[in-house]
Amino acid sequence: MRDLIDIWVTCQTWIFETFVVPVLFRFELMEWYEPGFKAVEIVMLGVVQILVIALGMRFFERRWPLEKAPDDNLASVDRTYTILNKLGIVPLAVFAVSYPITNEIEYVVRALGYAPPRLEQIVPWLHDNALASFLLYFVLYDFAAYWLHRAQHGFSWWWALHSLHHSQRQVTVWNDDRNHVVDDLLMTLALAVFSQFVGVQPDDYILILMIGRLIESWSHANVDVSFGRIGERLIVGPRFHRLHHALASPAERHIHDHNFAPVFPIWDILFGTAIYDGKHRPTGVDDPVADADNGRGWIGQQVTVLGRFLKALVPRPMRGPFQPGLRPPAE
């Protein structure tokens, strides 16, 4: 194990000292020295994630596809999303915008004398049990992500952004990162503020994102796999989450408004949005406006969806009762 760590940190140090440090030093950014080193690790972990998806998860999709194999041309833009996200390019841009905002919020809160109520202070046992502490914060973080996901579906302006994630015709492991950058920004801001208030430490936050996003990639996989009767109630798997991407039918007009949980299905079970009926529903897009995203590249999708978002921000009386492409909030 130690040999693997040594290889990992040697590579990380080499990349950092060869490519990052000269830039930080030259442009007087040495206060970002330590964060820069961590950023290199995030990129390296991103490469690992991509390999896990491309070699591991895709193997299952090819070997045991649930739906007809997807059109590779349509899936290619999703691979672009995955690469841009996992290699930290989109997250870096989102961080650059969100950091000053979250920092300012933290300063104001601290200036008012508020320090996040660490769970360790309520449950001292956690203080000496890093794994239990991490898992508890992970669950809390997922709880926030669940409600934010419901908000993405509940507010028409937010749905205008999030509809990009639901606009793919065939759901695969590559789909998880298919999101608008403004959607990413909003989610990051909300989760970062939540994390600050409940005291999730920055390193936990990164690890939570890494593990969580890998589970979420798998939950989109085009396979009929679950973790068993008990397991599928503990961790989100493809059978559970693909229902969230199912095509609506007259009988199930709001099928998308179920199985929201990113990692732990307990939230759907507790709040009455879980469906465990074992039925196979075809996935895809049933909104012609959102479906038009298919065939566009990354930039085209970003521009188009930004337009949908801006249109949705116009107060309702000024834009008529309903516009195509903007699904009404859940009944």
Next chain:
Amino acid sequence: MNRLAVVASLLVLAVGAARADTVLVLNSDEASYSVLSRSTRTERIRLPVGREPHHLVFSPDGKEVVIGSTVTNELLILDAQTGEKRRVVRDIVDPYHLGFSPDGKWLVTTAYRLDHVDFYHADSFKLVNRVFIDGLPSHLVFDAESKTVFVTLQETGRVAAFDMETQAIKWNVTVGKAPAGIIMLPDNNRLLVALTGQDNVVVLDPKDGKVTTSLKTGRGAHNFWPKGDGRHWFLSNRVENTVSLLDTQEMKVVGTIKVPGGPDCMDLTPDGKELWVTQRFLRRIAVVDLAQMKVVTSIPVGKSPHGVMMLNAPAPPAATPPVRAVSSSGGKK
């Protein structure tokens, strides 16, 4: 029976030796600190400590070690002889760097992430004042009379001096790019500041912060440690991956040691023969043989090792019952 007594005495002696032998290393990207054996050069155990610990100091009476846990806003107090956990002090916000005033009355902490400098009563850890100041307050040092504390501000490239009586800022001056480590020389008339954004240290006049001298050392000049003779100081150069030996009387570099992996904090073995240097990026601590002026071994520890401290406790009296060298409050990770 006699044989048993001999064995028991040897055990007591061995335990005492083990305590004097202990080195603590804070794994700042983990929630742990490593307890190492100086003689066997191995990590004995890794123990839990809040979140993101960076620096540690001895208490004014030398009986305790105080570790700042930045994310949990706590101080972890250890027994200075054994390294065992004694208690946790809460509501010490973001204690990145910390120091007790030489008169033992004050504890000052810098909140690097949250931009403030806090003044606490050293005996009660009660907050007296919190001064918000821009620019990532980093390291601190006191003058010999405990009248002033000097704080480096990494982002704004400044050093600020605070009056200990009023906690008011006496002066706040620009010194160079990304100042980090700061020391007061024994003459109490010169401050040395390491410039991590440059390749040098500067000498300041503690009266007004005026830069009087500059000395080139290596890129990423970062932190100091005394050699113990009142004249020579070690300085880690994080980007250059070296440690410089400075003669502060002649103000020149008299030796350079290669230490890979972003060398940071240091401590000397009690015999003065070895310098132990944390290698932040490599998750190791380097052992430098000062006779050879080179790294002779590197010991694996946790992620991003930062602060390091030798526990130089003398062996306890034979009557003292054996004390565990490590805490029972948590297992090895």
